[in-house]
Amino acid sequence: MEFMNPGAFKANAREALTDENLRSAMGQLAAGFVPLRQAAVDRLPEFDLLRERARELKDHILANLDFYLERFERNCTAAGGQVHWCATAEDARQAVLAICRTVDAKTATKGKSMIAEEIGLNPFLENHGIEPVETDLGEYIIQLADEPPSHIIGPAVHKTKDQVSDLFLHHHRKHGRTERQTEPAKMVAEAREILRQRYLDADVGITGANYLIAETGSSVIVTNEGNGDLTQTLPKIHIVVTSLEKVVPTLEDMTTFLRLLARSATGQEFSAYTTISTGPRRPDDPDGPGEFHVVILDNGRSAMLGGEVQDMLRCIRCGACMNHCPVYHSVGGHSYGAVYVGPMGAVLTPSLLGIAETRHLPCASMLCGRCEEVCPMQIPLPRLLRHWRERAFEGDGVPAAERWGLSIWAWFARRPWLYGQGARLAVRLLRYLGRERGRLGKLWGAGGWTDGRDLPAPEGRTFQELWRQRRGKGGAA
Amino acid sequence: MARRGDPGREAIFAAIRQSLGRPAHSAEARRELDDHIGKHRANLIPQRGKGDGKELVDRFRAMAEAAACTVRTVAAEAEVPGAVADYLRENNLSTRITLAPDSWLSGLDWASQPMLETRGGPARNEDEVAVTPAFAAVAETGTLVALSGPDHPTTLNFMPASHVVALRASQVVGAYEEVWQQLRKATKKGRGFAMPRAVNMITGPSRTADIALTIQLGAHGPRDLHIVLIDDQAGQE
Amino acid sequence: MPPASEKPVNVGLFVTCLVDLFRPSVGFAAVKLMEDAGCTVHVPDQTCCGQPAHNSGDRGHTKAIARQVIAAFERFDYVVAPSGSCAGMIAVHYPELFTGEPDWTKRARSLAAKTHELTAFLTDVLGVDTVTAAWSGSATYHDSCAGLREMKVREQPRKLLGSVDGLELEEMADADVCCGFGGTFCVKYGEISTDIVSRKTNNIAATGAEMLLAGDMGCLLNMAGRLRREGSAVQVRHVAEVLAGTTDQAPPIGEAKDG
Numbered sequence: 001m002e003f004m005n006p007g008a009f010k011a012n013a014r015e016a017l018t019d020e021n022l023r024s025a026m027g028q029l030a031a032g033f034v035p036l037r038q039a040a041v042d043r044l045p046e047f048d049l050l051r052e053r054a055r056e057l058k059d060h061i062l063a064n065l066d067f068y069l070e071r072f073e074r075n076c077t078a079a080g081g082q083v084h085w086c087a088t089a090e091d092a093r094q095a096v097l098a099i100c101r102t103v104d105a106k107t108a109t110k111g112k113s114m115i116a117e118e119i120g121l122n123p124f125l126e127n128h129g130i131e132p133v134e135t136d137l138g139e140y141i142i143q144l145a146d147e148p149p150s151h152i153i154g155p156a157v158h159k160t161k162d163q164v165s166d167l168f169l170h171h172h173r174k175h176g177r178t179e180r181q182t183e184p185a186k187m188v189a190e191a192r193e194i195l196r197q198r199y200l201d202a203d204v205g206i207t208g209a210n211y212l213i214a215e216t217g218s219s220v221i222v223t224n225e226g227n228g229d230l231t232q233t234l235p236k237i238h239i240v241v242t243s244l245e246k247v248v249p250t251l252e253d254m255t256t257f258l259r260l261l262a263r264s265a266t267g268q269e270f271s272a273y274t275t276i277s278t279g280p281r282r283p284d285d286p287d288g289p290g291e292f293h294v295v296i297l298d299n300g301r302s303a304m305l306g307g308e309v310q311d312m313l314r315c316i317r318c319g320a321c322m323n324h325c326p327v328y329h330s331v332g333g334h335s336y337g338a339v340y341v342g343p344m345g346a347v348l349t350p351s352l353l354g355i356a357e358t359r360h361l362p363c364a365s366m367l368c369g370r371c372e373e374v375c376p377m378q379i380p381l382p383r384l385l386r387h388w389r390e391r392a393f394e395g396d397g398v399p400a401a402e403r404w405g406l407s408i409w410a411w412f413a414r415r416p417w418l419y420g421q422g423a424r425l426a427v428r429l430l431r432y433l434g435r436e437r438g439r440l441g442k443l444w445g446a447g448g449w450t451d452g453r454d455l456p457a458p459e460g461r462t463f464q465e466l467w468r469q470r471r472g473k474g475g476a477a
Numbered sequence: 478m479a480r481r482g483d484p485g486r487e488a489i490f491a492a493i494r495q496s497l498g499r500p501a502h503s504a505e506a507r508r509e510l511d512d513h514i515g516k517h518r519a520n521l522i523p524q525r526g527k528g529d530g531k532e533l534v535d536r537f538r539a540m541a542e543a544a545a546c547t548v549r550t551v552a553a554e555a556e557v558p559g560a561v562a563d564y565l566r567e568n569n570l571s572t573r574i575t576l577a578p579d580s581w582l583s584g585l586d587w588a589s590q591p592m593l594e595t596r597g598g599p600a601r602n603e604d605e606v607a608v609t610p611a612f613a614a615v616a617e618t619g620t621l622v623a624l625s626g627p628d629h630p631t632t633l634n635f636m637p638a639s640h641v642v643a644l645r646a647s648q649v650v651g652a653y654e655e656v657w658q659q660l661r662k663a664t665k666k667g668r669g670f671a672m673p674r675a676v677n678m679i680t681g682p683s684r685t686a687d688i689a690l691t692i693q694l695g696a697h698g699p700r701d702l703h704i705v706l707i708d709d710q711a712g713q714e
Numbered sequence: 715m716p717p718a719s720e721k722p723v724n725v726g727l728f729v730t731c732l733v734d735l736f737r738p739s740v741g742f743a744a745v746k747l748m749e750d751a752g753c754t755v756h757v758p759d760q761t762c763c764g765q766p767a768h769n770s771g772d773r774g775h776t777k778a779i780a781r782q783v784i785a786a787f788e789r790f791d792y793v794v795a796p797s798g799s800c801a802g803m804i805a806v807h808y809p810e811l812f813t814g815e816p817d818w819t820k821r822a823r824s825l826a827a828k829t830h831e832l833t834a835f836l837t838d839v840l841g842v843d844t845v846t847a848a849w850s851g852s853a854t855y856h857d858s859c860a861g862l863r864e865m866k867v868r869e870q871p872r873k874l875l876g877s878v879d880g881l882e883l884e885e886m887a888d889a890d891v892c893c894g895f896g897g898t899f900c901v902k903y904g905e906i907s908t909d910i911v912s913r914k915t916n917n918i919a920a921t922g923a924e925m926l927l928a929g930d931m932g933c934l935l936n937m938a939g940r941l942r943r944e945g946s947a948v949q950v951r952h953v954a955e956v957l958a959g960t961t962d963q964a965p966p967i968g969e970a971k972d973g
Contacts (some may be wrong), residue, residue, distance in 0.1 A: 011959065017909055025689075032690050046523045053520045066493045067502050079672065086485035110606035137696055154687065162690035188685060188693040195697065200602060215514045216672045226683040226698025229635045233675070244489070249514050251657040256520040258653070269540065270618035270680040273698070278672035286578075286594040286599040290676050298489045305496035326892050326904070330909040364903050366910075367769060368859040389771030392911025402770070402902075410767055410775035414782060416759040427735050433541050438970035439942050448901035451940030452908025456968030463729050463738035467757050 003148050004172040005337040006349060009360035012335035021160045022332045029157055033323040036267025037374065042043075044263065054256050055378045058314040061248060062305060067248045068214040069285060069296070073409045075217030078104040079279030081292040089119035092297045093242060096121060096206065097128055099239055099293050105130050105203035111221060111228030112136035113208030114152055115241045115297055117339045118352070121206070132206075135227035137191055144171045150333030150341065153265050153319040158332050161187075195227075205289065209242035210316070211257065212294070215250045218278040218296055222261060229275055238277065238289035242295045245313040251276075257316055260376035264318040300352045308387050312347050314377040317434045321381060322370035327364055336361060343371035347384040355388055362388035423462050431460035505612050518662075519654040526617040526652030533616040536650045540619030541704060544681030545694060548704045554585060557643050560705045561608055562590040568701070570639050571605035579610045579628040582643060599630035600637055607633035607699075608641045612663075613656045614649045618680055621704070622656050624663075625675035634677050640699040646710045651676075723753045723840075726790035728783070728829075730800045731762040732931035733907055733952075737967065740931065744796040744832050751840045758786040763795075763803040769897050773811070777818075779833070780808050784821050792839065793829040796954050797930045798861020805829040806864045832862050833871040833929060841884075844877035849958030854883040854923035856914070856937065857890045858930035871929055871953050878956055884921040888913075893928075895936040897963040909910035918948055925966075927953045938968040 001015055002008035015024055035362075041047045061068055073083045084099075087094035092115075100108060108125060110132055111115060117304045120134045122143070134143040141156035142149055144167045149155030155166070161184060167344045168187055177196050182185045199205075209219040219240040221228040232238040248254045254276075262268040281288035292466040304310055322328040322342025333341035338349040338361065346361035353462040371381045392398055413417040434457025442450050449455055480619050486710065502510065502685050549705060551560050576583055578597040587595050600607060609629060611621045621642055625631045634640060650656060661670040683698030694700050715736075719838045725748055745755045764779035783804065787837040795801040805826045812818040836842040855875065861867035868890075875883055894900060894910025914937060918926050926941070926948050928934050938950035949966035965971050 013906055017627070017905055021826070028690050042845070044523060044525075046521060057520060063497065064502070064510055065497070066490050067507060067654045069490075069493075071511075071514065078591075085489050087485050087488050091485055096911075110705075117602075135697065137685045139855075154690075156687055157688075157690070161691075164688050180479070184688045184691050185692050187688055188696055190696055192695065196602065215517075218672060221569055225685045225696035227696065227962050229631070229675075229677070230697055233631050233635065241490075244493075248515050249510075251660075252517050252519050252654055254785065255653045255657070261522070266686070268680075269544065270620055270678070272544070272679065272681050272684055274620075274678035274680075276672070276676040276678075278674055280674070282626075282674055284626060284627040285625060285674055287632045288625060292773040296489075298492065300495055302489060302492035305493060306498055307496070309886050326894065326910045327906060327912075329913075332904050333844070364899070364906065366859065366892050366894065368892035368896065369863040370859070370892065373863060386769065387773065390773055391771070393771030393773075397949065398771075406767060406770055406772055410772070410779065413761040413764070413775075413779050416782075419761045420759075421733055422829075427708060434971060437942075438965060439939070439968040443676065446901065446902030448907075451904055452943070453911065454968060455793075456935050456938050456942070458736040459738055459964055461738060463734040464743035464757065464760070466738050467741070 001334050002182060002337055003334060004355070006361055008337050009335060009364060012332050012337055013331040013364070016331045021163060022158050025158050025160055026329045026332055029323065030329050033267065037264060037320060037323065040080070040263040040267040040269065047228060047263065050256065050259050051376055051378055054260055054376065055314060057253055057256060058377060062245065062310060065244065065247065065305065068249055069247055071214035072212050072217055072247050076279070076294055079217045079278045081217060081294055084293060084295045086295055088296045089297070089299050092119045092295050093121060093124045095295045096239055096241065097125070099237060100125070100130055100204050103203050103236055107131045107133055107198065107202050108204040108206050109133045109135050109199055109231045110139070110221065111201040111205070111207035111231040112139050112155070113206065113241055114339065115208055115243050116206060117149060118299065119241070119297065121241065133195070133202065135199065135231050136223070137188065140191060140195065141167060147334070148339065151319060151322060152317050152340065158334065191455040198349065199230045199234045202235045204237045205235040206239045206241060207232050209240050209246055210261070211375045212242060212247045213252045213254055213276070214247055214252060215276055218276045220254060220273050220274065220276050222258070222343050224272045229273060232277060233288055235289060237291040237293065239295065240294045242294065243299070243301055245301055261316055261318055264320040264374065264376040304351050309347065309351050309377050309384055312344070312351060312384060314379050315344055315348070316377055320374040320376065320378060324370045324374050326366070326368065343381045343385070343417055347381060347388065350388045355391045358397060359392045362392070379464050388470070420462065420464055424465055427458040427462055429461060430458050433457070482554050517657065522652045523617065527708045528616070528651055529595045534646045534649050534706070534710065537614055537616040537619055539704065540616065541681070542619070544619050545684070546619065546681050546702045546704055548579065548706055550706045550708055552708055553706050554709070555708065556647070556706050557585050558590045558593065561641055562593055564641065565606060565704050566592070567690045574606045574608050575600060575604045575633060575637065576632055577607070577609040582608065582610050590702050600632035602636065604637045607637040608639065608643065609633050613659055614644055615656060616649055616651050617653065617713055621659060621679045623677040623679065624673040626634050626673050631675045631677065634679060635698040638695060639703070640682070640698050640701070641703045643705045643707065645707045662673060725753045725755050726787040726793045727755050727757050728760065728763070728787065728793050728795040728800060728804070728885065730795055730797045731756065732932060732935065733796055736935065737952065737964070738930060739797050739964040740952040740961060742963070743952070743960045744794070745846070746958040746960065747832070749956060751836060751842050754896045755842070756790060757801065757925055762800060763800040765799065765803050765897055768807060770973045771829070772843040777811050780811055780822065781818065784808065784825050788821060788874050790826050791826060791828065792835065794832055794835045796832045796952065798831045798858050798865045798867050799932060801829055801831040802860035802864030804914050822827040831865045831867050831929065833874055833957070834865060834867050843873065845874055845957045845959070847957055848879035849956050849961060850880035851924040852884050852922065853925040853956070854884045854918055855889065855927040855929050856884045856886070856893060856926065856933060858933045859892050859928050862890055867929065871950060874957050875927070875953065881956065884923045886917040886921045888917055893933045893937050895932045897932065900936060908937070908940070911936055914959060915940050915944060915946065919946060924946065925949045925951060928953055929953050934967055942968045943951060
């Protein structure tokens with residue numbers, strides 16, 4: 001599996017399809033999240049209206065993004081926070097490193113952050129002598145396994161319980177644990193105890209942000225474990241790494257998105273912890289970090305504004321699209337070879353990395369529309385996938401054979417008489433080949449189809465041919 | 478540090494405006510957008526966030542229980558220490574509790590429960606039980622809201638394995654938006670308001686489903702969240 | 715019952731390339747259903763709706779084919795396809811194709827407004843509640859993606875199937891989840907497609923139904939192909955064949971005449 005190479009999608013997918021652990025994990029994911037989300041939606045009659053409002057609101061924010069970001073900056077600074085603007089991933093890595101160096105940090109605890117994944121923060125910090133410690137249990141598991149997340153809210157959703165047992169046994173020896181735990185409750189307790197000390201020892205705590213609130217200069221995280229809160233409260237410094245489309249005008253506006261987030265993500269009414277953080281510890285506060293930094297990343301997002309893919313910036317990272325995606329269920333997140341996976345990743349990754357290297361991601365979809373149906377922000381994912389297919393087609397990423405095949409087919413499709421003649425020949429040939437069983441088990445050039453299924457044979461005449469025989473040219477008698 | 482004049486910052490704002498195909502907002506446009514912020518308009522409040530006192534308290538309780546909280550109602554605040562002691566005893570939990578240094582909470586008669594050993598201050602790693610107040614509670618999803626400050630160390634909400642919250646029924650509101658209104662009032666400063674460092678919205682105990690999608694409580698924060706609900710609304714209906 | 719209209723309803727049948735090539739009996743079933751309901755059915759020269767080009771990102775060829783379809787079908791009162799996918803292409807996607815070409819956008823919109831999937835046309839436009847057909851046994855129905863999500867076809871075929879004498883409808887789990895066909899997807903990413911269709915055939919098998927029905931030839935070829943490969947005994951047919959009572963006209967999809 002090539003984790004960070006979207007060009008390897010096909011090879012990755014082939015490997016994934018035979019990975020029994022992954023298949024078992026994906027089966028559980030589909031059986032779990034889909035009905036849970038539906039039940040949560042059914043309990044809230046206003047859910048679809050909320051989606052409408054949230055979409056309008058986010059479109060308004062994106063149209064005025066510069067204004068709200070300035071307001072955020074002003075109010076964050078007024079509350080004693082520091083804002084760092086980073087055009088590129090490298091800028092963001094350097095900004096985080098510079099802050100860590102002010103306290104000569106040895107370890108940094110981390111709450112779950114997709115932006116940290118996007119900028120490759122962990123390997124960068126390690127190379128600079130700072131140990132990143134993931135504290136979200138899923139992130140912790142994949143850090144032990146040395147893998148990237150395979151899902152934006154459940155990073156280790158591809159791991160079975162047995163695999164986690166093995167990882168814990170192997171990596172917890174150095175903490176004096178020698179027993180292989182097999183009960184999830186005991187495994188969680190073991191990780192809790194080990195990570196608790198890491199929180200206390202950390203010099204810096206790094207979290208992401210679900211929202212930045214312009215009116216208050218606050219950052220907001222949503223978690224179920226409470227790890228993000230310990231990460232940001234216990235060390236001397238709290239660094240928020242986030243991206244510029246996360247800004248919302250007011251607490252009320254944040255509230256609208258929150259009503260959609262957990263229901264779409266896990267089917268919960270609300271996540272266990274939503275924390276609004278504003279500036280560093282106040283003079284009379286008994287706890288909290290002494291510094292509050294917000295690193296705001298662009299990394300290609302500003303270029304998405306104003307065009308067709310702007311809609312993708314509405315995404316609130318709930319993961320509903322991948323939870324409902326038949327392709328994701330088959331190949332898992334790692335096959336995408338990218339930080340962002342599933343339908344949202346197949347749209348966002350080309351926006352961030354360019355379409356040339358990422359062509360497979362938007363192409364590997366039936367455009368079935370189930371993702372758009374469940375997207376709380378009404379992002380037209382199939383349309384955006386098609387947008388990237390058009391860009392790929394305009395470029396030189398499409399194989400010559402595919403391009404030629406399409407051109408020849410289209411040439412005929414625009415000439416009904418010739419097409420009809422060709423069709424008559426083709427159906428007769430296929431009929432002949434499948435005459436005994438009514439189907440073909442193999443067909444030259446159609447291995448993609450016949451490797452996994454038979455090809456039903458045609459009846460032997462085209463409809464138009466028979467229609468003209470029966471009714472005469474021109475239609476009904 | 479990034480400030481005005483920071484080339485990275487200017488490049489980002491220029492890129493945003495170029496993509497949006499317009500210059501920076503005019504003074505008038507900024508005023509309008511500031512008005513949008515200043516109005517704090519609610520977008521859409523679900524029906525379940527509305528109702529009268531009793532109805533909302535019942536809904537809060539049901540939603541909190543659905544989120545794996547336990548709730549016990551007491552008739553008066555004087556009964557809180559006893560209810561906390563009962564809860565700890567019934568669940569075989571430590572009777573050494575860390576109290577939020579909140580004047581109302583500390584002012585309750587904890588000495589009436591000799592079995593309880595109390596101390597105040599932020600959480601220490603060895604603390605097993607925290608008892609805190611809440612700023613408000615939201616019926617919509619059974620959510621408690623806590624504000625950080627000298628009277629409520631944030632660590633108390635997260636470090637101990639058990640969290641007990643003493644809540645007055647009159648603190649229960651229907652929707653989150655009502656909490657924001659109260660928050661702005663409570664922290665009013667000049668023409669604006671001063672957010673506490675942390676506003677914690679808490680809905681049930683800590684949980685994770687990161688191992689095989691089975692829900693486990695107490696991932697990093699409390700394993701159990703108990704709410705002692707003081708019925709201070711009797712006769713108000 | 716046909717609507718008691720004075721003027722005949724002229725319907726252009728967009729038979730779809732897959733029905734034209736693989737299963738003309740579905741086209742005739744569609745004609746019968748509409749004629750029974752009092753329509754006059756026309757079949758102008760046609761090839762394809764352009765989806766293979768559209769879904770491959772080839773906007774140029776898509777538009778050329780769309781113009782041809784618009785020109786051939788705009789003279790009818792309605793355009794009906796025994797496919798939610800092709801109907802969706804015309805009704806949803808054609809109007810989006812012609813940015814900067816107001817005349818073609820207008821013509822595309824006007825065609826889109828009168829284009830329907832077959833079972834939705836029968837129930838929603840013609841008001842047909844029942845059919846006179848019989849098929850003895852249990853059947854399960856797969857919701858094709860475009861029909862379901864673009865053309866809002868869900869209850870219409872089930873309602874009509876409810877009037878088929880002897881037919882018991884057994885709902886499968888995840889009837890609304892894609893079968894993995896996806897046009898050229900199933901060939902370009904054949905292994906993934908096979909995996910997805912295998913989940914579908916498991917759900918079909920779990921119902922114990924004797925027959926699988928759907929409203930789109932692409933999905934049907936895919937599911938029938940997989941069922942036959944698995945050696946399943948489940949028969950596969952287009953819903954129109956059962957509704958029209960013409961199952962004697964052709965063996966089930968992917969099977970030889972003598973069974």
